[in-house]
Every structure is written in structure tokens, then in C-alpha cells.
Amino acid sequence: MTQTGTKPVGTEPVFVSPMDHYNRELIANLHPADWVNPTPAQRYNLVVIGAGTAGLVTAAGAGLLGAKVALVEKHLMGGDCTNVGCVPSKAMIRSARVAGEIRRAKHYGINVPGEVTVDFSTVMERLRRVRTEISPNDSATRFQQEFGVDVFLEKHGFQAQIQSRWRGKRCDLRKRRSPLVPLLSICRSKD
Numbered sequence: 382m383t384q385t386g387t388k389p390v391g392t393e394p395v396f397v398s399p400m401d402h403y404n405r406e407l408i409a410n411l412h413p414a415d416w417v418n419p420t421p422a423q424r425y426n427l428v429v430i431g432a433g434t435a436g437l438v439t440a441a442g443a444g445l446l447g448a449k450v451a452l453v454e455k456h457l458m459g460g461d462c463t464n465v466g467c468v469p470s471k472a473m474i475r476s477a478r479v480a481g482e483i484r485r486a487k488h489y490g491i492n493v494p495g496e497v498t499v500d501f502s503t504v505m506e507r508l509r510r511v512r513t514e515i516s517p518n519d520s521a522t523r524f525q526q527e528f529g530v531d532v533f534l535e536k537h538g539f540q541a542q543i544q545s546r547w548r549g550k551r552c553d554l555r556k557r558r559s560p561l562v563p564l565l566s567i568c569r570s571k572d
């Protein structure tokens with residue numbers, strides 16, 4: 382695998398609104414501004430594009446089995462699940478459930494004085510806190526140190542040139558025109 386160069390990614394920082402202390406810590410774990418991509422190895426057993434749920438599990442599993450793994454992420458490690466999907470939605474649902482339970486309290490013989498109101502900014506602040514507390518699990522540092530994975534954080538996504546071999550033919554992923562074009566079609570004859 383070749384790459385455009387080893388560099389700190391801090392020149393193009395990732396933003397997550399609002400940039401409060403929770404989101405700054407989130408970014409420090411999931412796309413650190415001072416991250417320096419490792420020098421690419423000559424060969425990888427596995428190159429994973431995208432550090433969402435699928436990519437993280439695949440990279441960690443392969444790394445633990447001793448494979449030489451590269452993991453490329455253009456935005457935040459953890460992908461949708463950690464950042465906008467599973468984790469934040471469950472934090473919000475938890476708040477909604479509490480509000481609902483209190484509104485139905487009388488049904489269970491509990492008297493709650495006054496009207497139940499929702500402070501949405503506090504709901505969202507808790508969401509950001511929960512997400513940040515979970516983020517070390519998906520951090521670039523953890524994947525590099527604990528699973529031995531080469532983590533490449535690339536703001537503009539996957540740009541590397543990959544060459545692999547399939548049945549003795551040399552395959553060049555850079556020439557792939559669309560995900561629907563099978564890899565086989567860009568494999569050259571034996572060389």
C-alpha cells in the first residue's frame with residue numbers, strides 16, 4: 382500500500398458542533414488533530430476502509446489474530462453507531478423514557494407536583510457526555526496500541542493505491558470505477 386505521505390492530520394481539523402469540552406474530548410479520541418499517520422507497511426493482509434462498527438470489529442479481530450491491518454477513516458472513528466446512531470439515540474431515548482414515566486406517575490400512585498418540562502439543552506449535553514465517555518473504546522490510539530492496527534486518518538477519505546494479488550494476477554484498487562465493478566475486472570493478467 383502506498384500513501385500520499387506521513388503527516389499530522391491537524392492541518393485540517395474535524396469539527397463536531399457544538400465545540401464544547403465533551404466534543405473536543407470526543408475528537409481527541411476519534412480523530413485527534415495531532416494524529417500522525419504511521420509509515421505505511423509494504424504489505425497488509427487486510428486494508429479496512431471506514432472505522433464504523435463493521436470496520437472496527439474487522440480490524441480489531443484481524444489484528445488480534447496477528448494480521449497486518451491498515452484502517453482508514455476520513456471522519457470520526459466509531460462511524461454512525463458511536464457518533465450519530467446507536468449511542469446518542471439511546472441517550473436521548475433514556476431521557477424521553479424518564480419524562481414519560483414521570484408523566485404517568487399518577488397511574489402508579491405517585492404524586493408529582495407541578496408540570497413535567499424537558500430541558501432539551503441538558504438532554505443534549507448528557508448525550509454528548511455519554512458519547513464522549515464511550516469514545517475511548519473506538520479511539521485511534523487504542524486500535525493502534527491494543528490491536529496493532531495501522532490507523533490512517535484521512536480527511537479526504539481513502540486515497541491510497543492498493544495493489545493486491547488474486548489468482549496470480551495483479552489487482553489495482555485505484556482503478557476501480559464503482560463498487561459494482563468486481564475487483565476481478567481490474568486485475569491485470571499475470572506479471
Ligand SMILES: Cc1cc2nc3c(=O)[nH]c(=O)nc-3n(C[C@H](O)[C@H](O)[C@H](O)COP(=O)(O)OP(=O)(O)OC[C@H]3O[C@@H](n4cnc5c(N)ncnc54)[C@H](O)[C@@H]3O)c2cc1C
Nearest residue numbers: 431432433434435436454455456460461462466467538539
Ligand atoms: C439513529 C440510529 C440509531 C441506531 N441504533 C442502533 C442500535 O441501537 N443498534 C444497532 O445495532 N445499530 C443501530 N444503528 C445502526 C448502526 O449505526 C449501523 O448499523 C452501523 O453504524 C453500520 O456500521 P458500518 O461500519 O457498516 O458503517 P458506518 O457506521 O456508516 O461507518 C462507515 C465509516 O466509513 C467512513 N468512510 C466512508 N467512506 C470513506 C472513505 N472513502 N475513506 C475513509 N473512510 C470512509 C465513514 O466516515 C464512517 O466512519 C442505528 C443507526 C441510526 C442512524
